[in-house]
Amino acid sequence: MALLDTTKDTQGSGLASVNPDLASERLTASFCVPRLTAVLDGGAERTRLRRVVADVIESDPVFSRENQYFQSQNERALAGDVAFLLHRVFMRSISVLGSDKQVAKWIPLATEYQLIGSYAQTELGHVGRSATHAVVFAQLYIHGKCYGVHPFIVQIRSLQDHSLCPGVIAGDIGPKMNFEHIDNGYLMLKNMRIPRENMLNKFCEVQPDGTYVRRGSQKINYFTMTSVRISLISDEVILPLMKACTIAIRYSVVRRQSKLKPGDEEAKILDYQTQQEKLLPQLAAAYAFHFINNYLHELFDRGYKEIQGRNFDLLPELHAFSSGFKAMVSQYCTSGVEICLRACGGHGYSLLSGLPSLYTKILASCIYEGENTILLLQTARFLIKCFSAASAGQPVPPSVTYLAAMKPGKCPAKDKLDFLSPDIYTEAYQHAAIRLISSTAAKLQDLIQSGVERHEAWNQCTVQLVQAAKVSNIFVLI
Amino acid sequence: MALLDTTKDTQGSGLASVNPDLASERLTASFCVPRLTAVLDGGAERTRLRRVVADVIESDPVFSRENQYFQSQNERALAGDVAFLLHRVFMRSISVLGSDKQVAKWIPLATEYQLIGSYAQTELGHVGRSATHAVVFAQLYIHGKCYGVHPFIVQIRSLQDHSLCPGVIAGDIGPKMNFEHIDNGYLMLKNMRIPRENMLNKFCEVQPDGTYVRRGSQKINYFTMTSVRISLISDEVILPLMKACTIAIRYSVVRRQSKLKPGDEEAKILDYQTQQEKLLPQLAAAYAFHFINNYLHELFDRGYKEIQGRNFDLLPELHAFSSGFKAMVSQYCTSGVEICLRACGGHGYSLLSGLPSLYTKILASCIYEGENTILLLQTARFLIKCFSAASAGQPVPPSVTYLAAMKPGKCPAKDKLDFLSPDIYTEAYQHAAIRLISSTAAKLQDLIQSGVERHEAWNQCTVQLVQAAKVSNIFVLI
Numbered sequence: 001m002a003l004l005d006t007t008k009d010t011q012g013s014g015l016a017s018v019n020p021d022l023a024s025e026r027l028t029a030s031f032c033v034p035r036l037t038a039v040l041d042g043g044a045e046r047t048r049l050r051r052v053v054a055d056v057i058e059s060d061p062v063f064s065r066e067n068q069y070f071q072s073q074n075e076r077a078l079a080g081d082v083a084f085l086l087h088r089v090f091m092r093s094i095s096v097l098g099s100d101k102q103v104a105k106w107i108p109l110a111t112e113y114q115l116i117g118s119y120a121q122t123e124l125g126h127v128g129r130s131a132t133h134a135v136v137f138a139q140l141y142i143h144g145k146c147y148g149v150h151p152f153i154v155q156i157r158s159l160q161d162h163s164l165c166p167g168v169i170a171g172d173i174g175p176k177m178n179f180e181h182i183d184n185g186y187l188m189l190k191n192m193r194i195p196r197e198n199m200l201n202k203f204c205e206v207q208p209d210g211t212y213v214r215r216g217s218q219k220i221n222y223f224t225m226t227s228v229r230i231s232l233i234s235d236e237v238i239l240p241l242m243k244a245c246t247i248a249i250r251y252s253v254v255r256r257q258s259k260l261k262p263g264d265e266e267a268k269i270l271d272y273q274t275q276q277e278k279l280l281p282q283l284a285a286a287y288a289f290h291f292i293n294n295y296l297h298e299l300f301d302r303g304y305k306e307i308q309g310r311n312f313d314l315l316p317e318l319h320a321f322s323s324g325f326k327a328m329v330s331q332y333c334t335s336g337v338e339i340c341l342r343a344c345g346g347h348g349y350s351l352l353s354g355l356p357s358l359y360t361k362i363l364a365s366c367i368y369e370g371e372n373t374i375l376l377l378q379t380a381r382f383l384i385k386c387f388s389a390a391s392a393g394q395p396v397p398p399s400v401t402y403l404a405a406m407k408p409g410k411c412p413a414k415d416k417l418d419f420l421s422p423d424i425y426t427e428a429y430q431h432a433a434i435r436l437i438s439s440t441a442a443k444l445q446d447l448i449q450s451g452v453e454r455h456e457a458w459n460q461c462t463v464q465l466v467q468a469a470k471v472s473n474i475f476v477l478i
Numbered sequence: 479m480a481l482l483d484t485t486k487d488t489q490g491s492g493l494a495s496v497n498p499d500l501a502s503e504r505l506t507a508s509f510c511v512p513r514l515t516a517v518l519d520g521g522a523e524r525t526r527l528r529r530v531v532a533d534v535i536e537s538d539p540v541f542s543r544e545n546q547y548f549q550s551q552n553e554r555a556l557a558g559d560v561a562f563l564l565h566r567v568f569m570r571s572i573s574v575l576g577s578d579k580q581v582a583k584w585i586p587l588a589t590e591y592q593l594i595g596s597y598a599q600t601e602l603g604h605v606g607r608s609a610t611h612a613v614v615f616a617q618l619y620i621h622g623k624c625y626g627v628h629p630f631i632v633q634i635r636s637l638q639d640h641s642l643c644p645g646v647i648a649g650d651i652g653p654k655m656n657f658e659h660i661d662n663g664y665l666m667l668k669n670m671r672i673p674r675e676n677m678l679n680k681f682c683e684v685q686p687d688g689t690y691v692r693r694g695s696q697k698i699n700y701f702t703m704t705s706v707r708i709s710l711i712s713d714e715v716i717l718p719l720m721k722a723c724t725i726a727i728r729y730s731v732v733r734r735q736s737k738l739k740p741g742d743e744e745a746k747i748l749d750y751q752t753q754q755e756k757l758l759p760q761l762a763a764a765y766a767f768h769f770i771n772n773y774l775h776e777l778f779d780r781g782y783k784e785i786q787g788r789n790f791d792l793l794p795e796l797h798a799f800s801s802g803f804k805a806m807v808s809q810y811c812t813s814g815v816e817i818c819l820r821a822c823g824g825h826g827y828s829l830l831s832g833l834p835s836l837y838t839k840i841l842a843s844c845i846y847e848g849e850n851t852i853l854l855l856q857t858a859r860f861l862i863k864c865f866s867a868a869s870a871g872q873p874v875p876p877s878v879t880y881l882a883a884m885k886p887g888k889c890p891a892k893d894k895l896d897f898l899s900p901d902i903y904t905e906a907y908q909h910a911a912i913r914l915i916s917s918t919a920a921k922l923q924d925l926i927q928s929g930v931e932r933h934e935a936w937n938q939c940t941v942q943l944v945q946a947a948k949v950s951n952i953f954v955l956i
Contacts (some may be wrong), residue, residue, distance in 0.1 A: 049788050069653045112671050175547045177827050177834035261933045263529055275938045342841075345849050349655050357654035360834070363820075364827055371823050457737045463750045 023270060025253050040290065041454065044443070054377035069351040085232075086131070087184075088118025092231070093135040093224045097151050097200040106153065119224075120187050124183045125169050125186030127225040132157040134187065135200070141208050149221055152199040154192065167192045178360035217312040219319075226319050229326045229369045230300050237326075240362040241333040241340075243282045247354055248340035251347065252279065278343045282336040292477050296325055317397040320382035330365040331372055337362050339451050373466060380465035383472055384444070387437050399476055406434045428476035436468035499746060504730050518768065547829040563710075564609070564661075568595025571613040571702045572707070575629050575678035578744045581700065584631065591638065597702075598665050605648050610635040612665065613678070615699070620688050627699055629678040632670065645670045655837035684789030695790040697797075704797050705845045707804045708778050715804075716767045718840040719811040719818075723761045725832055726818035729825065733897055760814040767807050770955050774803055795875040798860035800855040802951040808843040810852055815840050851944060858943035861950055864923070865915050884912045907953035914946035 018026075026033075040046040057063045091110045109115050118131035127134055128437060133155050140150040156168045160336050164170055169188040174451040176184065194205060252270035260267040280346040299321070339350040341355040348355045366372050383403070386396045390404040413424050440461050447457035458465075496504075504511075508634050516522040535541045568586045573581060587593050596609035605612055611633050618628040634646045641646060647666040654662065674684060681694040730748035738745040747753050777799070781792040804934040818825040821834040826833045844850050861881070864874045891902050925935035936943075 121797050174826065175829040175830065178840075217564075260937055261931065272939075273937050274855075274944060277941045278851075342850075344842055345845050347846055350651065351653040351655065356838070360655075360838070363816075366820055366822050367827055369800075372820075377752075452741065459738055459749075463755045466752060 019254050021254050022250060023258075023360065023396070025270075047148075059238075062216055064436070067144075067227075071233075086118045086230075087113075087116055089228050090120040090135050092227055093119065093151055096227060097202055097221065097389065099200075099202045099205075100201075101379055102153075102197070102200060118185075120154075127183075127187040129172055129183045129185065131170075131185070132159060132162070136187075136189070140199070140206070140212075140238060142206060142212055147212055147407050148218060149348045150204065151221060151224070152194055153198040154189065164193075171186060176364075178357060178364065179472065216303060216307075216310055217315060219306065219315050220312065222319065223307065223315070225369065227300070230296060230322050232365070232369060233296070233329055234293055237330050237365045238286065238293060238335050238361060240358045241282065241286045241289070241336045244340035244355060244358050245279065245286050248348070249279055249283065249342050251344050251353070255344075255347070275343060278339050282339055285336060289333065292325070293329075296322065316382055317399060320379045320397065321476070324369060324379035324469055325477070327366075327372040327375040327379075328470065328473045328477075330362070334359075336365055345446060347460075350364040376466045376469040379460060379469040379473065383437050383468060384441055384465070387441050402430050402475070403437065405432060406438065407431065413455065414423050426475070429471060433468065433472040436464065436471055440464045440468050488764050490917040497732050499732050500728060501746075522835055526738075558699045565594055566589075567597040567702070568611065569599065570705055571629055572631070575680055575699065576706060577678075577680045580631075580678060580680075581674070595734075596663075598632075602806060603916035605634065605661075605665040606649075607661040607663065608652055609648075609663070610637060610640070612667075614667070617656060618677070618684070618690075620684060620690055625690055625705065626696060627700060627830050629683065629702070631670055631676040631678065632672055643670075654842075656835060656842065678747075694785075694788055695793060697788065697793050698785065700797065701785065701793065703847065704800050705778070705782075708774060708800050710843070710847060711774070711804060711807055713769055715808050715811050715843045716764065717770060717816045717842060718836045719760065721768070721837050722815040722833060723757065723764050726821050726826070727757055727761065729831070731824050733822075733825070754820060756817050760817055760871075763810060763814060765788075767811065770803070771807075784804045792874065792875075793875060794860060796939065798857045798956070799877065800859035801848060802947055803955070804848065805850040805853040805857075806948065806951045806955075808840070812840050812844055813843075855946045857947040857951065858940075861915050861946060862919055862943070865919050869919075880908050880953070881912060881915065883954075884916065885909065904953070907949060911946065911950040911953045914942065914949055918942045918946050 012423055034044075034047075041047040041050055067294070087110065091107060094106050094110070098106065110117055115132045116126050116130050118134040120134045131155060136152050136154045138152060141146040155165060156170060167190045169190070172183045172184055172185050185282045196208070196360050199206060204214045204218075205222045208214055209284055249270065252275055253268050255269050255319050256266035257265055257269050260271060263379060270279070300318065303318045306312075308315055337355070337359045341353075341359055344353055351357065370378075383400065386400045387403045390396050390400070396403060407427075407430075411424070411428060413419060418424055443464065444457055444461050447460060448454055452460070458459055491505055512522075513720050518751050519525040519528055522800055565588065569585060572584050572588070577583065588595050594608045595621045596612040597607050598612045598614045609700060611631060614630050616630060617759075618625040633643060633646060635642055645668045647668070648663055649660045650663055674686070677684060681693045681698045682690065682696075684690055685844050691927045727748065730753055731746050733747050735747050736743035736744055748757075778796065781796045784790075784792055815833070815837045821830075822831055822833060825831050829835065849857075861878065865881045868874050868878070874881060885905075885908075889902070889906060891897060896902055921942065922935055922939050925938060926932055930938070
């Protein structure tokens with residue numbers, strides 16, 4: 001990670017241009033750098049391709065971000081960093097939830113950018129000034145009866161002159177901590193009429209006479225969110241931590257401060273134990289999350305295939321798992337980036353280090369696509385449900401079979417060296433997870449039996465439930 | 479704190495203008511709001527005065543910050559927020575370290591803003607584009623012999639046309655995460671000549687023939703830093719947390735989201751247990767730090783008086799204590815502000831909430847005026863020194879007499895209610911502090927006896943030393 005680009009630096013630009021302190025550190029690597037680079041990229045061919053693309057971009061001044069921190073907002077918007085993330089969410093919603101006919105109609109238009117899509121919920125949304133169409137999740141009523149939340153494609157702006165359609169009020173929500181160029185918007189719809197066929201209808205349909213037909217689980221409508229949540233972890237959460245580690249560790253090698261030994265030259269700050277303690281765990285975490293994320297994507301692809309075949313069994317597990325993982329990784333990576341920033345002292349606080357913009361960007365990942373506490377409570381709800389099932393001898397999904405068997409006993413570690421064994425941790429986290437879940441389930445039960453209403457009992461247990469979800473996440477992932 | 483302005487809101491503007499959810503929460507206060515407000519302000523008269531000043535400022539459009547997040551940097555610089563903090567540091571250095579004659583010459587000029595002062599060390603500094611004079615801490619050499627770091631008043635710009643003086647290179651270090659309007663600068667001096675009487679000479683002097691005369695401890699030169707460190711805690715560290723708590727708790731009362739009970743209206747998010755767990759500890763900490771800070775100022779004033787009388791005995795303790803306190807409080811308050819920001823979800827991420835600017839500002843307090851890890855190691859060095867003295871039966875300063883007596887035994891808590899007793903915590907932290915310090919001292923000794931050089935042994939113990947300093951801080955403060 002922190003060494004990711006070394007082969008390029010040393011091969012491309014020639015050793016001569018590399019800072020000597022950096023060069024000497026690199027000579028001490030105990031592993032094969034090109035091989036690790038290829039593993040991280042997903043194969044040597046992808047490494048080659050990435051470098052070709054990066055070279056093209058770096059050599060074209062149009063893409064230069066060299067002066068970005070001295071540019072005005074409009075100049076920066078032209079220089080790059082324009083995100084069409086929500087356009088991709090729009091497309092993903094249609095791909096997942098649309099019928100073949102709907103996919104055939106809308107996806108080519110979106111692919112060619114003949115329309116700009118967005119995604120809107122009954123929450124502070126993402127619409128702003130660019131989008132022409134939005135997938136709006138809204139309650140479906142037929143003849144006064146509510147059928148719950150469904151996805152609708154709504155045109156909100158003219159494709160001729162980009163003016164808002166009648167009945168649409170939309171605008172930008174104002175300045176944020178980062179994402180300056182992205183128009184997160186608000187959207188109000190009043191007496192809008194949309195064609196019946198604009199409801200995404202792969203899994204449910206309203207027929208011309210008003211009959212409602214369902215072809216699968218209602219929960220499928222949340223699948224877009226699960227899918228978006230999983231897709232953003234790599235680029236928006238893990239990658240910023242990787243970059244922050246690279247910046248902070250390289251800085252710590254070229255920055256010298258104070259003398260470790262009187263008479264010596266000033267020491268590389270990476271040689272200070274406290275600096276290592278700050279940065280190396282972040283680097284290790286970045287690697288760990290990278291590989292866990294690969295695993296999550298395999299799981300998701302498997303689930304996606306089953307759903308295409310109208311088997312929805314994996315949905316609850318996938319939802320619980322992806323929620324917990326997103327919360328854990330975004331929390332950890334955000335705090336990791338902050339540690340990297342602070343480990344560079346005043347230089348980390350300078351925008352020119354790149355660290356402040358990484359921090360203010362990654363911080364948002366703890367809030368968007370499911371605020372982390374809410375997500376952990378989703379995971380907890382799944383765990384409590386599975387714990388009750390397991391206790392009653394009913395079958396549970398494979399990832400939570402451990403809930404069926406509480407092993408008694410003490411930590412088997414006898415010596416400090418035992419703490420180098422991964423098994424010790426797996427067992428300890430499994431033990432902690434079961435204890436937290438079972439004790440919270442018991443507290444919940446006690447409260448209800450003592451006459452506290454169910455919703456209030458749940459609220460009184462949420463701090464413990466969040467803790468149980470966190471520990472279970474760690475157990476499932478190690 | 480979160481209720482600080484309630485008497486004003488309800489008395490001044492009339493109850494009618496207060497959000498009804500806020501008004502109903504305020505009715506439940508179990509304490510006398512005006513009395514607590516007066517305690518926080520330091521007396522009812524000061525509350526009255528604060529309100530008079532605030533009213534004047536709020537009613538003058540020149541001071542309006544209503545549109546600040548939509549203004550360009552230059553517009554904002556005009557609208558307020560221009561800081562002369564380092565001018566104050568300049569003045570404080572002269573007041574503390576200057577002779578009566580120097581004080582009489584420079585302080586009136588600085589008070590009238592006829593010069594703009596700054597503070598410069600051999601580090602990334604604070605000089606930029608505004609300052610005309612700087613107190614520069616630099617090595618003093620006389621006839622080739624080094625006498626260590628001393629403070630000098632150096633004129634760096636013309637008072638006529640603000641051009642840089644010959645031999646001076648200075649400029650702004652560039653954009654930062656916050657403090658956009660403050661020109662943190664770099665300063666290079668080449669063959670500068672300054673008059674002999676510009677060395678601040680209350681405690682030491684160079685006579686015309688080059689004789690060096692000392693009138694006190696060399697450590698007094700660090701006293702400016704200690705003094706600045708203490709003076710900024712209240713405004714730059716505790717106040718931002720107070721503001722963040724006020725914003726986040728008020729928001730949590732007026733923001734309703736989801737139903738706790740089916741059929742009810744949506745609940746105030748403050749009614750969710752997880753929201754309370756996030757915010758209330760931050761509010762409690764803000765109160766605790768406010769009162770600890772008062773105590774620190776008393777201690778400092780006592781120390782300052784003794785130093786004026788040339789008694790330097792309190793200096794090491796004051797340095798260790800203020801270092802540890804600054805590190806602990808800035809760390810805690812920074813993380814507290816982040817918690818408040820995240821607890822407001824997407825609204826906290828909006829600049830309009832005020833929380834992002836509080837966060838990006840307070841974060842700097844972990845870095846400036848002594849980076850926190852460095853400060854904790856200063857505290858640790860003092861603790862190890864005192865522990866050795868105490869072990870050898872020598873006297874130690876009052877705040878660390880506990881190091882002389884390691885009480886054996888287990889935690890006396892028998893029941894969960896015992897954890898409501900402060901004594902339990904005092905004893906536990908004392909126990910932990912002594913154990914950490916004594917075990918680190920022992921490790922240090924072992925390493926040195928096994929042949930590791932002293933500086934390297936120290937480096938190998940720094941992670942533990944930082945931990946020992948943190949725990950001791952907490953113990954001394956509770």
